[in-house]
Amino acid sequence: MTIRPRKQFGQHWLKSQKALDTIIFSAELNKSNPQTGTQGDRILEIGPGTGVLTKRLLPLVDKLLAVEIDRDLCKKLVNDYGKTDNFLLLEGDFLELNLPEILQPFPDFLAYNKVVANIPYNITGPIIEKLLGTISKPAEKQLDAIVLLIQKEVGERLTAEPNNKVYGALTLKVQYLADCEIVCTVPARDFYPPPKVDSVVVKITPRNLVNPAKNPAFLDSLIKLGFSSRRKMLKNNLKSLISPEKLNDTLEKLNLNPHARAENLSLEEWINLSNYLTSVGFKNI
Known part of the structure; x- marks a missing residue:
């Protein structure tokens, strides 16, 4: 049976071996080494599709958990890899599945420590949020x-720095939780069917900040409010929270430009602003 990419699932199948090599290299994969007692990687692959990445991953890792929504592709994956000891396939929508509950009988697969995947572009944000949280x-x-x-556009937003037109709320919300880097660009012609835009391989490394926000929920809401209108200065976007005059004083105390827009503040400066407002009594937005 010929399986064709389905537009409803945002399927674009990678056909570049060079891009696959880069993905594999970036993930820094390891198998268990009994001699050194080193534990190998357990991988989650979201949207394995026809299995071109799956095939490359399986020999390099201890366990591979794949989640695929397309029933026809699941049949192909089972046919190709169903008898492989370190492979487990779940059929369903990754965003809807409760993996801890489903995988109770398979603790080795639940213990995945890395995610390696070519994910559907139309749900990139929700997938990243499910992996990182908020x-x-x-x-x-x-x-x-x-x-x-x-x-590519989303990758540039994830890795953007202040004073850049693509630097926004998503940038800050991801960079608060992880380090992000673009590894390489993958042109549209490397897919079947080719999407309308180019792609990038990104590596996201979760970590804890040394100086996190005192009230993370407040920071989360503050960033959202701050970027509610990119063209406006912060004192206008935040006037429902604090008067422009008081915000001017606050920004000056923090050595920030009173005329700053949301995109002008670094993550550290957003945290400092949130912490200061928290210290003078602001708790919720």
């Missing part, structure tokens, strides 16, 4: 690494 509620499970093939 500023106010980080994921209980902190992964060693997340290597994803995603839309």
